[in-house]
Amino acid sequence: MSVHVVAFAAAVFMTIASAVATGVAAQSITAAAPDQEAQYFDDELDDLDEPRRAYRVQSPAEPNRHDRVQNPAELTAEEAAAIYNDLADDLAATYALSGDPVTAGYRDWQRFNAAPYKSMTHGRRYVNNYANEIAARYGRYEAAGRLPVGSVVAKDSFVVTDDGATGPGPLFVMEKMAESFNYVTGDWRYSMISATGELLGRTNGQGADRVEFCISCHLAVEDQDHLFFVPEEARLAPGP
Template identity: 50%
Template sequence: MAAGCSACDACSACGACAACSGCNPCAAACGGCNPCAAACGGCNPCAAGCGACGGCGACGDIELSNEEAQAAYDCIRGQLQAGYAKADLVSSDGSDVSGQYMDWGVFNTVAYKSWTHGGRFVNNFANGVAAASYGTMEEGGAMPVGSVLAKDSFAVTGKGMVVPGPLFVMEKMPGGFNADSEDWRYTLVMPNGKIIGTTDGAGSGNVAFCIDCHVYAERDSMLFIPEEYRN
């Protein structure tokens, strides 16, 4: 990890937009509306014109020790929470998601790199409806309706800058909501609180890649935490 990464004064929302090519193994075409894709432009919501403060940040081969990953998250979490809260994202029952997800159960021991989320470091949260079933990981069955899972994310640039990433949210909806998504509603929230897309809602096409990835999971479209990072 580059010098200065673990210090809070090294955290910045403005890191150079590194190339993200190859980060997302689920994207057949690295471009378009996929926030994890290579193209820094077009309709990629992850990087506004590939600007210095784009949500994409760096992804790829940056490696952190568990201690460094924890320090980086401790440093950026306040910024993540404040930014996501601006989305005012609520679940179907009206519960605050983007502002309160950090109060839910967390199922990883430390932030870990997720290649299916652009090589960013992520944390896995589950609301009260989801917690018991989600905690069984691969051993359980379909998740109960009303389950909400959230992954916040950050990246570390080659220069050691800690940059915020999107909030990835999936909510289990009643049967018949969307057969292609196994009745999950995906929502992507950018670090500034802008909602880029929601399944069967505004910007639905922008989160179609979520379905494309998750549909290959063995249990109810859920991609689980690597075993070495599980609580």
């Protein structure tokens, strides 16, 4: 057999072998695809079985958030307290225009911060943390545990810019509702009342989409009953 014939036969063999290998690889890829797809849908079903997890997964990469104060002032505790004392009555009166019963008496509740503090998660506004008597354990902070039905936490707010301008901010409210009210929120109802006294949004109610970002944010502390607490440098001593 000539050298040319041998070379030709070898080339044919390599071509056939390559085609067979390619076909096998293609079959392997095709066979793997349904398994990968099945795993994908299994993962999706897992999320549906865990609504809180699914809520986080479905949240956009850049979730809605509170409008930010572009040039917030840096205040001492004394300065923040003095400004709040001037604004507090007007804040409460304006929130009351919404008709929400929380607005009528929240300032008579226990306040858990020594002075207003700037909250980055509330648009860099200065805020205060109030809680009603049912929510007294809120004052234990991270040791509070799960608060009972009827607990209400209210956070009023105001704006101070670096040029000295001041103004009202929204009232943020969390109310612990009966079991099964909303699994994703841990049965908390979020409400936001504007600086002009309008109910902007409420979980399972009017404008619910406007408080969805509250849910997303508080899911980060699901293990402490969805509650954030006053920063350590601004909080009062823990309660009993």
